[in-house]
Amino acid sequence: MxxxxxxxxxxxxxxAIDVKAGVYRGFDSEGYPLELSVRRRADARWxxxxxxxxVSIRVDETKPKQEAELREILVTLLAYLRVLPENVSExxxxxxxxxxxxxxxxxx
Numbered sequence: 001m002x003x004x005x006x007x008x009x010x011x012x013x014x015x016a017i018d019v020k021a022g023v024y025r026g027f028d029s030e031g032y033p034l035e036l037s038v039r040r041r042a043d044a045r046w047x048x049x050x051x052x053x054x055v056s057i058r059v060d061e062t063k064p065k066q067e068a069e070l071r072e073i074l075v076t077l078l079a080y081l082r083v084l085p086e087n088v089s090e091x092x093x094x095x096x097x098x099x100x101x102x103x104x105x106x107x108x
Contacts, residue, residue: 001077003104007057013108016053028059029097031067035060067093074100 002024004010014024016038026034037056074096078084083103085091 001073001104002108003100003106005101005107009107011055011057014055014057016055019055026057027066027070027073029094031065031070031093032059032061033063033066034058071096077104 002010002013004013010026014036018024019036019038024036026036028034035058038053039056040053042052071093074093075084075088077100078088078096081103083099085095085099088096
């Protein structure tokens with residue numbers, strides 16, 4: 001489970017080979033699915049000529065939110081971290097995201 005505070009941080013951490021293999025699934029904080037892809041770009045640094053693969057992430061707001069699935073993932077994570085609220089059924093998705101960011105392993 002990875003928690004990232006920005007698309008840029010997630011892109012820098014995720015491996016292109018894993019994205020191509022379909023290892024990751026992602027959601028934004030509202031439950032919209034993330035579209036993960038790999039793009040090739042020219043690499044002309046002094047020590048490397050050729051192409052470089054980089055991960056691209058975009059929110060796919062054309063697909064329905066998957067709040068229930070994100071909620072289930074966050075509840076599992078918070079239970080593992082032993083910070084699950086007692087009234088979890090009454091806790092909003094935004095509050096669960098906030099708790100996960102406060103207690104989880106963020107941006108790594």
